[in-house]
Amino acid sequence: xxIQLSQVFAIAPHHRFQWEEAxxxxxxxxxxxxxxxNQGAGEILSLVNGQHSVQQIIDALKAKFPGADDIxxxxxxxxxxxxxxxxxxxxxx
Amino acid sequence: xxxxxxxxRSEVQKEIAMNNGVAQSVTRTQPLWLLAEVTYRCPLHCAFxxxxxxxxxxxxxxxxxxQWINALxxxxxxxALQLGISGxxxxxxxxxxEIVVEAKKLGYYSNLITSGVGLTEKxxxxxKEGGLDHIQLSMxxxxxxxxxxxxxxxxxxxxxxxxxxxxxxxxxMVLNVVIHRYNIGHVKEILEMAxxxxxxxxxxxxxxxxxxxxxxxxxxxxxxxxxxxxxxxxNEFREKHGNKMKIFFVVPDYYAERPKKCMxxxxxxxxxxxxxxxxxxxxxxxVLPNMQFPNVKGDSLSxxxxxxxxxxxxxxDAWMKDPCRTCDExxxxxxxCRCQAxxxxxxxxxxxxxCTKSPYRHLIVEAIEEAKNPVIASQPIIFxxxxxxxALMEGEFADRVKPFHALP
Ligand code: SF4
Ligand code: SF4
Numbered sequence: 001x002x003i004q005l006s007q008v009f010a011i012a013p014h015h016r017f018q019w020e021e022a023x024x025x026x027x028x029x030x031x032x033x034x035x036x037x038n039q040g041a042g043e044i045l046s047l048v049n050g051q052h053s054v055q056q057i058i059d060a061l062k063a064k065f066p067g068a069d070d071i072x073x074x075x076x077x078x079x080x081x082x083x084x085x086x087x088x089x090x091x092x093x
Numbered sequence: 094x095x096x097x098x099x100x101x102r103s104e105v106q107k108e109i110a111m112n113n114g115v116a117q118s119v120t121r122t123q124p125l126w127l128l129a130e131v132t133y134r135c136p137l138h139c140a141f142x143x144x145x146x147x148x149x150x151x152x153x154x155x156x157x158x159x160q161w162i163n164a165l166x167x168x169x170x171x172x173a174l175q176l177g178i179s180g181x182x183x184x185x186x187x188x189x190x191e192i193v194v195e196a197k198k199l200g201y202y203s204n205l206i207t208s209g210v211g212l213t214e215k216x217x218x219x220x221k222e223g224g225l226d227h228i229q230l231s232m233x234x235x236x237x238x239x240x241x242x243x244x245x246x247x248x249x250x251x252x253x254x255x256x257x258x259x260x261x262x263x264x265x266m267v268l269n270v271v272i273h274r275y276n277i278g279h280v281k282e283i284l285e286m287a288x289x290x291x292x293x294x295x296x297x298x299x300x301x302x303x304x305x306x307x308x309x310x311x312x313x314x315x316x317x318x319x320x321x322x323x324x325x326x327x328n329e330f331r332e333k334h335g336n337k338m339k340i341f342f343v344v345p346d347y348y349a350e351r352p353k354k355c356m357x358x359x360x361x362x363x364x365x366x367x368x369x370x371x372x373x374x375x376x377x378x379x380v381l382p383n384m385q386f387p388n389v390k391g392d393s394l395s396x397x398x399x400x401x402x403x404x405x406x407x408x409x410d411a412w413m414k415d416p417c418r419t420c421d422e423x424x425x426x427x428x429x430c431r432c433q434a435x436x437x438x439x440x441x442x443x444x445x446x447x448c449t450k451s452p453y454r455h456l457i458v459e460a461i462e463e464a465k466n467p468v469i470a471s472q473p474i475i476f477x478x479x480x481x482x483x484a485l486m487e488g489e490f491a492d493r494v495k496p497f498h499a500l501p
Pocket of ligand 2: 249351416417418421423424426427428429445448449450
């Protein structure tokens, strides 16, 4: 499935996204376990809050990392992967 | 920021669940899961219970609320993220609400594993408000008669009510059904029932032979034919009903060729604290000979995890002997289960006898044959209750314990 820039996502129900001090990374927690996120994925998912559209997330990350060019595709790919894993759910507009 | 589309490394991803929710993962010497077996008291009397048969001696010296909260804090500092609250029946303690609140404060993802007995509207509301993340309901069978037979109480109607309660509080409905000879023929009904209850996940967990289920092994073990039929029914159900309800079918290790990677490796990701405060790398570790386990009443969890002899003894693979030592598959299963190896062979350092490379594989084959023997199989089930626990400790049922190298 292909994500639209106008879509809004939230962390899926029964999943928790949080910063882990002991592991120094963001994690996603769910009933059967957990996934440690790399820095990029953590940055992206920390902006997924049920309010920002995909476009807004991309703009915010571009502003935060001005040196990184051409990150749109990466961000979309990550969101698609997260969606396919069931970590995100779409928020109806 | 990273420019790859990978989302990071999966740390503990469920492929199959076993032993009360234990899952496969990458190894890592930091406890990620804390399993709190908060009490061994239980209103049910399941013949397949994996609790130790001598549990009765741990029912009068349970940890206090403060001791549990302290254990939660220490484990969190060590890196634990997932908390499983189980038993016995955890709801027999009236401080689960407090434990849940503390777990939330500390940042755990908390799971309550319950038979549902003792779950009331008031309690589930408190759990929800306190931040409990997840409830796993064990469902013993759908046929009331069989359910009552195997758990020895009338709890089935109650389970239906509890399932509805869990759903209505917005929890995912996760059912765990232990499979054995008396319900394996009802897998279709079990799945239909689970669907009617709105289950999101169903775990059909074939009995693993520890504790009570080990002394009842010949009575509980299904045949290969029954197992295959149940798997077929499960696959047909999946085909017909799609993926909305996820079904995990956990194959019993006796019918496999390789052992399970028990607890994901000794001292790798799981830390268990028992009702009386023992700190264990595996639920049944206390059956092993010449082992002293730390206890939270006198030892820190940090000591228990990193320094204690018990946690270091079977960590990694340095302890192995042949065939495991020179086996090219050893990282896959780490030689299987130490407790199963010891209980069945008398040698805790030998390959799990489930493995077809084990020189003791014949013990598994014999157990399967024995379960088919109508005379042996018709011996009475020893139900899990305080009286039988005391009797077993006093040496009764000797013929049922004799084949094993310790009291299961
Ligand atoms: S398996 Fe049955 S008897 Fe054992 S703790 Fe669970 S509910 Fe109680
Ligand atoms: S011989 Fe040992 S390590 Fe090799 S597969 Fe069997 S149990 Fe595992």
